[in-house]
Amino acid sequence: MTVVLDASALLAYLREEPGAEVVDGVLAQSVMASVNWAEVVQKSISAGVDVEGMLEEFQALGVRVEPFLPVDGDKAGRLWASTRQVGLSLGDRACLSLGLRLGLTVVTCDRAWAGLPLDVVIQVV
Numbered sequence: 001m002t003v004v005l006d007a008s009a010l011l012a013y014l015r016e017e018p019g020a021e022v023v024d025g026v027l028a029q030s031v032m033a034s035v036n037w038a039e040v041v042q043k044s045i046s047a048g049v050d051v052e053g054m055l056e057e058f059q060a061l062g063v064r065v066e067p068f069l070p071v072d073g074d075k076a077g078r079l080w081a082s083t084r085q086v087g088l089s090l091g092d093r094a095c096l097s098l099g100l101r102l103g104l105t106v107v108t109c110d111r112a113w114a115g116l117p118l119d120v121v122i123q124v125v
Contacts, residue, residue, distance in 0.1 A: 009023050031065075031102065
């Protein structure tokens with residue numbers, strides 16, 4: 001089953017944090033918004049990680065980075081109204097918009113996403 005990965009989920013995998021084993025189990029069938037990939041790269045660099053070749057390594061594992069389309073931008077912007085009460089970032093809403101567009105379960109480590117009134121399945125790991 002293909003899933004959409006939030007940056008928090010991939011970062012948990014990289015840092016071997018709780019939930020990493022779940023992410024490991026779905027990497028080969030996962031997709032990530034390019035906006036969320038940018039977040040993973042930025043947070044990795046800020047932690048002193050050499051990111052050279054990291055994209056290719058994850059692509060070899062099966063992770064697909066999906067372009068952020070105008071329709072995703074429109075949806076992410078509109079999601080602000082229904083998610084502002086839990087403080088979702090633009091990156092969070094970009095991830096959710098991809099999940100909504102593709103009709104896929106979204107995997108995240110962000111507990112605030114549980115129970116959001118959205119037409120997408122959210123798996124908090």
